[in-house]
Amino acid sequence: MRRVGAHPARVRADQRDGIGLGVQGTPTFCFDGTRIQNPSSYKQFKALIEDRPAD
Numbered sequence: 403m404r405r406v407g408a409h410p411a412r413v414r415a416d417q418r419d420g421i422g423l424g425v426q427g428t429p430t431f432c433f434d435g436t437r438i439q440n441p442s443s444y445k446q447f448k449a450l451i452e453d454r455p456a457d
Contacts, residue, residue: 420430424437431438431447433454441447 429440431440433450438450441450
């Protein structure tokens with residue numbers, strides 16, 4: 403059974419968290435806690451991930 407009102411509360415909580423982190427829209431990408439400029443293509447996004455230093 404679905405709880406009425408559960409989803410709006412979760413959305414508001416997520417919105418508060420995003421605002422606190424400085425997120426101004428979606429999508430927003432972060433690597434290792436650092437927000438990055440949104441890549442303009444899949445190829446650029448893939449390169450960002452592959453060029454990231456291994457832990």
